Amino acid sequence: MPKNQIVVCVLATLAITCQAFINPTSSSASASHTDSSLNLNRRSFANAGVTVAAGLIGVASPAFAGIDPTLLKSLPVQGDEAGTVQRLRQIEAIQKPATDLVDIPFEELPSGVSYREYREGKGEAVVQKGSKVAVEMTIRCKSFSTQNEPGGVKYFTTKQDTEFNELAWTIGSGEILPGLEEAMMGMHKNGLRRIEVPSTQVFPAKKADQLPLPTTKDGKRIFERLFKTDATLLFEVLVTRIK
Known part of the structure; x- marks a missing residue:
């Protein structure tokens, strides 16, 4: 499965789990878990979910990884039908080479x-x-x-x-x-x-x-x-x- 689909599935699972834990449907359960300690645990659990999600999102590779930006100068310029901009770039590369x-x-x-x-x-x-x-x-x-x-x-x-x-x-x-x-x-x-x-x-x-x-x-x-x-x-x- 692609990495982005895995991230989406994990986020969805965390969201459902957090919702079920923070807002239980049973009235008896809500009556017996109103103390401050449980509220603290809920907040900790929710924050942990956010941290894990952020970490998973952060593993994505940079958009320009492996691309040398200087090579982009050799590509045609959109709208430069006469080729003027391209020729100026070529002249600049000759007059001021990277070497x-x-x-x-x-x-x-x-x-x-x-x-x-x-x-x-x-x-x-x-x-x-x-x-x-x-x-x-x-x-x-x-x-x-x-x-x-x-x-x-x-x-x-x-x-x-x-x-x-x-x-x-x-x-x-x-x-x-x-x-x-x-x-x-x-x-x-x-x-x-x-x-x-x-x-x-x-x-x-x-x-x-x-x-x-x-x-x-x-x-x-x-x-x-x-x-x-x-x-x-x-x-x-x-x-x-x-x-």
Whole structure:
């Protein structure tokens, strides 16, 4: 017998039993059982029935057990006859894949620079010495963190501090700090890495004018504070072009 039918039968039986016990039909029985002790027993019995019923109802499996809600995004949207919503979902899945959120350990290089590769990217072209690259980038100060930015407050982003939301240069030209370029080697187009450059390499890069500079008031203020403490930087780099 299905589980829901068993629950219904048990509830019906409990209801009939409780009714018969609490409201006996015999007049002699009702006359001889009016003391407070019997009333207490009746209440206890009724409450026990409710508890058992609640427990039986609670054993039902969750409605969405075994279903991954993220898979629902791939299903057709009712009423989306043109397929517009479905295509937007597919674009979002490409631009922000779930793998971007995987917590991958840092790989440390001999120089002390370390990085995490969140997305490998595609294509035959790879970042190497002499490559002309364009990237979207965010630079965070590891020693500064807030509730909204626990990974470090950003002082520079290509979105706010550049005209076309990208930073372009030639690898090995000396324009950008060498530690960052070292950790970018081997990246493909659309590859995404988070690169940590230690303070010992950031200070010399500042003197050599190899650090991207902020243009906003807040960014400039944070940049100046950075060099009064540990100047370790976290670069979030998305490669958009390689030549």
